[in-house]
Amino acid sequence: MADRKLGLKEKYQLMTRGLDWETTYQPMDKVFPFDKYEGIKIKDWSKWEDPFRLTMDAYWKYQSEKERKLYAILDSFSQNNGQLNISDARYMTAIKLWAQGITPLEYYAHRGFCHVGRHFRGAGARVACQMQALDELRHAQTQMHAFSHYNKYFSGLHQAIHMRDRAWYLSIPKSFFEDALTSGPFEFVTSISFAFEYVLTNLLFMPFVSGAAYNGDMATTTFGFSAQSDESRHMTLGLEVVKFVLEQHEDNVPIMQRYIDKWFWRGYRLLALVGTMMDYMLPKKVMSWAEAWGIYWEENGFALFNDLSRYGIRLPKYHEIATKEKLHITHQAWNVFYTACPATGFHAWLPQPYEMDWLSEKYGETFDRFYRPRYELFGEMEKAGKRFYTNRLPFVCQTCQVPDFFTEVDNPMKQAVRHHEWRGMKFNFCSDGCKDIFVNEPEKFCQSYIPPQQIYQGNAGGARTLQEYAAWLHCPMGSDAGDYYSSDDYKNWLKWHGGRDTSPTTAAA
Amino acid sequence: MAYQLTIEPLGETIEVADNQRILDACLRAGIWLPYACNHGLCGTCKVQVLEGEIEHTEEASSFALMDLEREEGKCLACSSILVTDCVIEAEIEPEPDAKNFPIRDFFATVARIEALTPTIKGIFLEVAEGGLQFQAGQYVNVSVPGVEGPRAFSIASSPSTPGEIELNVRRVDGGAATDYLCERLKVGDRVSCSGPLGRFFVRDSAPEPMVFLAGGSGLSSPKSMILDLFECGETKQVTLIYGARTRAELYCVDLFQALAARYPNFRYVPVLSEPTPNDAWEGETGLVHEAAARHFKVLFDGLKAYLCGPPPMIEACIRTLMQGRLFERDIYTEKFLTAADAAEGLAKSPLFRRL
Numbered sequence: 001m002a003d004r005k006l007g008l009k010e011k012y013q014l015m016t017r018g019l020d021w022e023t024t025y026q027p028m029d030k031v032f033p034f035d036k037y038e039g040i041k042i043k044d045w046s047k048w049e050d051p052f053r054l055t056m057d058a059y060w061k062y063q064s065e066k067e068r069k070l071y072a073i074l075d076s077f078s079q080n081n082g083q084l085n086i087s088d089a090r091y092m093t094a095i096k097l098w099a100q101g102i103t104p105l106e107y108y109a110h111r112g113f114c115h116v117g118r119h120f121r122g123a124g125a126r127v128a129c130q131m132q133a134l135d136e137l138r139h140a141q142t143q144m145h146a147f148s149h150y151n152k153y154f155s156g157l158h159q160a161i162h163m164r165d166r167a168w169y170l171s172i173p174k175s176f177f178e179d180a181l182t183s184g185p186f187e188f189v190t191s192i193s194f195a196f197e198y199v200l201t202n203l204l205f206m207p208f209v210s211g212a213a214y215n216g217d218m219a220t221t222t223f224g225f226s227a228q229s230d231e232s233r234h235m236t237l238g239l240e241v242v243k244f245v246l247e248q249h250e251d252n253v254p255i256m257q258r259y260i261d262k263w264f265w266r267g268y269r270l271l272a273l274v275g276t277m278m279d280y281m282l283p284k285k286v287m288s289w290a291e292a293w294g295i296y297w298e299e300n301g302f303a304l305f306n307d308l309s310r311y312g313i314r315l316p317k318y319h320e321i322a323t324k325e326k327l328h329i330t331h332q333a334w335n336v337f338y339t340a341c342p343a344t345g346f347h348a349w350l351p352q353p354y355e356m357d358w359l360s361e362k363y364g365e366t367f368d369r370f371y372r373p374r375y376e377l378f379g380e381m382e383k384a385g386k387r388f389y390t391n392r393l394p395f396v397c398q399t400c401q402v403p404d405f406f407t408e409v410d411n412p413m414k415q416a417v418r419h420h421e422w423r424g425m426k427f428n429f430c431s432d433g434c435k436d437i438f439v440n441e442p443e444k445f446c447q448s449y450i451p452p453q454q455i456y457q458g459n460a461g462g463a464r465t466l467q468e469y470a471a472w473l474h475c476p477m478g479s480d481a482g483d484y485y486s487s488d489d490y491k492n493w494l495k496w497h498g499g500r501d502t503s504p505t506t507a508a509a
Numbered sequence: 510m511a512y513q514l515t516i517e518p519l520g521e522t523i524e525v526a527d528n529q530r531i532l533d534a535c536l537r538a539g540i541w542l543p544y545a546c547n548h549g550l551c552g553t554c555k556v557q558v559l560e561g562e563i564e565h566t567e568e569a570s571s572f573a574l575m576d577l578e579r580e581e582g583k584c585l586a587c588s589s590i591l592v593t594d595c596v597i598e599a600e601i602e603p604e605p606d607a608k609n610f611p612i613r614d615f616f617a618t619v620a621r622i623e624a625l626t627p628t629i630k631g632i633f634l635e636v637a638e639g640g641l642q643f644q645a646g647q648y649v650n651v652s653v654p655g656v657e658g659p660r661a662f663s664i665a666s667s668p669s670t671p672g673e674i675e676l677n678v679r680r681v682d683g684g685a686a687t688d689y690l691c692e693r694l695k696v697g698d699r700v701s702c703s704g705p706l707g708r709f710f711v712r713d714s715a716p717e718p719m720v721f722l723a724g725g726s727g728l729s730s731p732k733s734m735i736l737d738l739f740e741c742g743e744t745k746q747v748t749l750i751y752g753a754r755t756r757a758e759l760y761c762v763d764l765f766q767a768l769a770a771r772y773p774n775f776r777y778v779p780v781l782s783e784p785t786p787n788d789a790w791e792g793e794t795g796l797v798h799e800a801a802a803r804h805f806k807v808l809f810d811g812l813k814a815y816l817c818g819p820p821p822m823i824e825a826c827i828r829t830l831m832q833g834r835l836f837e838r839d840i841y842t843e844k845f846l847t848a849a850d851a852a853e854g855l856a857k858s859p860l861f862r863r864l
Contacts, residue, residue, distance in 0.1 A: 008598075008600050009600070009602055052553075053600060061577075062575065062578075065575045065576075065577055066572055066575065069571065069572065069575070070572075225550065225570050225571070225572045225573075226572045228546075228550045228551060228570070228572070228573070229550070229551060229552045229570065229572040229573040231551060232545045232546065232551030232552050232553040232573075233553075235545050235551070235553075236543070236545065236553060236859075239859065239860055243836075243837075243860065247834075247836045250834065300858070303857055303858045304858035304860060306858075307857065307858045307860040307861055308860065309828075310827060310828050310831045310864075311831060312831075312832065
């Protein structure tokens with residue numbers, strides 16, 4: 001069999017594994033100081049199955065071709081004034097949320113994978129993480145480039161990194177990723193590669209990319225396709241990591257279960273922002289948050305956890321709460337954005353009549369009973385010249401940092417609040433899921449940098465009022481913040497369209 | 510019309526229907542290819558076309574499969590259809606123990622029929638022209654008059670007697686094909702077959718001891734495999750745990766007891782799930798996976814496991830084996846999917862490749 005053709009696996013092993021060696025000048029535990037303290041036991045790194053077999057040579061070739069294609073389309077989009085063909089200027093809110101909230105996460109992911117790409121003892125896992133680190137940097141850059149064209153025409157896109165560090169609602173994604181980045185290497189890959197990139201990825205990518213396609217945004221759609229062709233590697237890495245760790249030692253199972261419980265819940269809370277985008281920010285609707293949750297979690301997620309149960313892994317704790325909440329959270333979040341938009345980097349508005357009907361259709365009684373009346377009241381106040389803005393800072397969960405607008409699952413009229421005392425301090429949470437995470441790691445989460453507390457302590461440039469805070473955020477009313485219908489974006493949009501409001505009148509694309 | 514698709518490095522050939530996606534055809538034929546999104550966006554299922562012509566469907570994203578890759582003859586298995594017979598190379602591992610005997614269509618003559626149990630018939634088919642070369646564990650497709658589509662039956666006899674192959678057929682209530690084979694088939698009848706098929710075979714180059722877990726008429730493949738192993742002088746430890754409902758449904762007991770008496774490295778553990786008082790059964794009781802857990806004290810690490818039987822038995826055994834630290838790379842199963850199972854074939858997650 002000497003002349004047998006090498007299989008792809010053997011070829012890849014010959015090209016990658018020889019780069020690794022057992023160190024002799026320094027003990028291996030000093031060279032890889034982080035991959036044991038979590039308690040994860042790896043008996044045999046050679047059992048690692050490469051989730052993909054890509055050489056650097058092929059990687060550069062493919063990625064450069066993808067870039068050429070993407071930038072050709074971005075160029076033609078800007079040369080043809082593609083910004084004029086989006087469904088409505090309200091759509092830009094989704095892009096602002098992405099640029100402020102998601103793009104910085106891509107860069108965090110780059111840093112995280114650089115870190116674990118150095119600190120795993122197994123060469124196969126290191127190579128896979130290093131490749132993903134490059135992908136993530138590419139995603140951050142291509143997103144900024146894709147959005148930079150819009151920055152010439154719309155507000156809210158010019159200072160994403162500054163916003164990430166200062167905006168209260170952006171502490172939600174920021175704290176999510178900083179929690180992951182400061183975890184051990186196994187927790188990092190479980191949180192990002194598995195829970196986020198595998199279990200919940202469709203709930204992030206599909207709404208934005210399909211939302212872009214439905215709303216005439218070719219630039220973002222093309223970027224999305226370009227990124228999605230990398231995501232497959234990330235997803236397979238996530239699955240491989242979990243299988244590998246679970247198979248290495250039975251003591252790993254409870255640790256992985258705790259990671260899965262934690263990162264499912266953290267990811268789910270972060271996705272409240274995405275769900276709100278789907279239900280409220282897209283003028284043309286793709287599907288509702290409740291529908292997306294049904295398909296991507298209740299169907300696909302359950303199938304995955306049915307397979308995982310063979311390893312003794314059960315469904316994530318509180319998944320049934322997340323499923324019950326699907327009929328409420330997006331409406332509750334938009335209500336907060338509508339009332340707090342003087343201090344955000346995007347605009348908010350009341351749903352138009354066609355959108356109210358769509359929400360009734362998708363959410364039935366929950367919307368008509370609990371949320372429609374609220375919007376109708378706000379509408380009357382707007383007509384009377386008394387557009388309601390909140391002038392207080394929100395009460396924020398110590399773990400997920402979402403303002404606590406959530407309600408008890410069985411009583412949507414009652415705010416859900418949980419408390420925990422630790423070392424003489426009282427901490428507040430939005431849910432049992434978030435409280436449990438704190439209780440498991442109090443030393444970590446007692447340090448959470450909670451924007452409202454920081455503002456009151458004078459750490460937001462000394463701002464005492466919401467207006468002063470908005471100024472420190474560099475988000476003046478009218479241009480960057482405040483109601484959409486009194487914004488520069490809206491005025492410009494009318495001007496570019498001969499005074500016509502081009503808003504769609506149906507949800508269907 | 511259908512095309513032939515050969516998948517390298519396995520060397521296996523399958524049929525692909527008009528407009529059927531390559532990935533779909535492979536998964537249905539029991540050949541796992543890496544895949545994720547299943548609609549042309551992610552690129553996980555990229556394969557190289559070595560011979561023949563394919564057509565990329567519109568689903569294949571120009572980022573997941575770029576022009577330069579198309580020029581190199583790559584395609585996405587989930588979004589490609591065949592326009593000629595084809596050979597593809599996929600990122601799957603070659604099987605050093607696969608013998609890859611050619612598949613052929615042939616007629617066989619019924620030589621004898623034996624009632625093995627009240628519900629299972631042993632059908633012995635004479636194959637002319639040198640007989641049927643097959644690898645122990647493989648199956649044949651049998652066309653049954655008046656029944657649409659062929660039915661798959663594992664070969665229960667050893668490959669050392671290629672001129673006469675044995676099929677074990679359990680009569681399924683209301684099953685037209687098994688009803689015909691068990692009740693109406695007579696000695697001397699000619700039966701249209703094709704084979705050998707399937708990738709369930711012993712990984713004999715592996716050094717690990719073997720355990721066979723079988724239930725019901727799923728004994729066929731393990732029987733053929735065990736006969737073959739000992740005819741070839743197997744020295745590794747081999748254990749067969751075979752489950753049936755009652756003593757009457759337990760068959761080939763004498764054969765396996767004789768083997769166990771002759772070879773100290775063979776252990777035979779019959780297990781009954783519903784023994785009747787008349788059975789006066791003193792052996793193991795319960796289900797196959799329960800007997801396996803007791804026998805191995807829930808520690809399967811360091812074995813190779815071969816599973817054959819009804820889907821609930823296979824699933825229970827996989828769970829027990831994994832609980833006992835034996836994982837996918839060391840577990841082999843033969844799954845006979847019904848048409849209904851195959852229709853929901855993609856509803857599973859991509860966590861496992863073969864199980």
